[in-house]
Amino acid sequence: MLLPGEQRREHLWASRNVRDDMAGVGITDWQRGAWERLRARAAEWPGTVLISHEFFAAASAEQARDAIEALAPAEVHLVATAREPLGLFTSSWQESLKNRETAPMGEYSRTVSEDPTQVWNWRTLDLGLVLDRWAPAGGPVRPEHVHVLPLPGRDHPREEIWRRFAGLLGLDADAYDLSGSFPNEAMGVAEAETLRRVNAHLDAFVSAIDKGTYIRSFLADERLVPRAGDRFWPADDQVEDARRRARAAVALVRERGYDVVGELADLLVPDELPERRHPESVTDGEVAAVATELVATMLGDVRALRHERRRLRVESREAAETVSVLQARVDDLEGRVRAPLWRVAGSRAKQLLRGGRPPT
Numbered sequence: 001m002l003l004p005g006e007q008r009r010e011h012l013w014a015s016r017n018v019r020d021d022m023a024g025v026g027i028t029d030w031q032r033g034a035w036e037r038l039r040a041r042a043a044e045w046p047g048t049v050l051i052s053h054e055f056f057a058a059a060s061a062e063q064a065r066d067a068i069e070a071l072a073p074a075e076v077h078l079v080a081t082a083r084e085p086l087g088l089f090t091s092s093w094q095e096s097l098k099n100r101e102t103a104p105m106g107e108y109s110r111t112v113s114e115d116p117t118q119v120w121n122w123r124t125l126d127l128g129l130v131l132d133r134w135a136p137a138g139g140p141v142r143p144e145h146v147h148v149l150p151l152p153g154r155d156h157p158r159e160e161i162w163r164r165f166a167g168l169l170g171l172d173a174d175a176y177d178l179s180g181s182f183p184n185e186a187m188g189v190a191e192a193e194t195l196r197r198v199n200a201h202l203d204a205f206v207s208a209i210d211k212g213t214y215i216r217s218f219l220a221d222e223r224l225v226p227r228a229g230d231r232f233w234p235a236d237d238q239v240e241d242a243r244r245r246a247r248a249a250v251a252l253v254r255e256r257g258y259d260v261v262g263e264l265a266d267l268l269v270p271d272e273l274p275e276r277r278h279p280e281s282v283t284d285g286e287v288a289a290v291a292t293e294l295v296a297t298m299l300g301d302v303r304a305l306r307h308e309r310r311r312l313r314v315e316s317r318e319a320a321e322t323v324s325v326l327q328a329r330v331d332d333l334e335g336r337v338r339a340p341l342w343r344v345a346g347s348r349a350k351q352l353l354r355g356g357r358p359p360t
Helices: 009-018 032-046 053-059 062-068 086-098 126-135 160-169 188-200 208-227 237-257 284-353
Strands: 078-082 148-152
Touching: 009 032, 009 053, 009 062, 062 126, 078 126, 078 160, 086 188, 086 208, 086 237, 126 148, 126 237, 148 160, 188 208, 188 284, 208 284
Parallel strands: 078 148
Antiparallel strands: none
């Protein structure tokens, strides 16, 4: 089993290569060549190869076909890990906020983009639309080679989806250390709205590194998520839209005869949902409360960083002083050793000049 590439992000860039999503400043040759490198490595490997990223889902039908045919003569299987679309839609909006987007939830993904470079909409979220582009009837991938893995319900262990995925690939799920993995936890409704408003002022945070390091990891995951705020749903008409898409996707999977690892019913939106807030209900006062507490937390972060920098400066200065003392000792020892050697060499040279034998 091979997961090709030097780093995880290589699969992200491969998906962007396939979708012709290479616009932007500072794109490197390494990034532009990601798909070709993964494809070439797969061609060399004698066994199973896994190429995986969620943004492959946005590819057009033509781009998907080209990608599959580029892997010939390999036997290509498509694996779609899937989630019921209401929870997926809500999570996707939060993911968009972690990527500096600013659309309110009521305006989010009201249309399906025709552009493969646009990933924050139903183009990538609607399982039926994705499968119709990647595995159309009569397409290059046979139905039995299309595998749909529904995310199990909350009554299953969190690692169940991994066990199903590993089993599909012929891997021993228990042979892998999952301690470095972590769940992608959600922000509360007031926290999400606060981040949405903050994003409007982050014009300088445009690179993938900036968005991933500072907005996603530092601000959202490490500062806002731990507040464990109120959970929420989108607007009622968006909930009904998710229900409709779920029913259509399940019907398509059954009609096409795709392989299902798990329960298709897990992809349906329940008829009865617990009461939750809508993002539009968040007040300015709630945003102010989150923001002021966030400022206080970040002030503590700055203080801790300054203390750490001060400690490192002291350690660096002490280390430099130690190196200086050790260097002086080395210089002194070298001087003591070098002097006798020169005296012996000088005595031997004089004897040779006189025609005699040098002293032994």
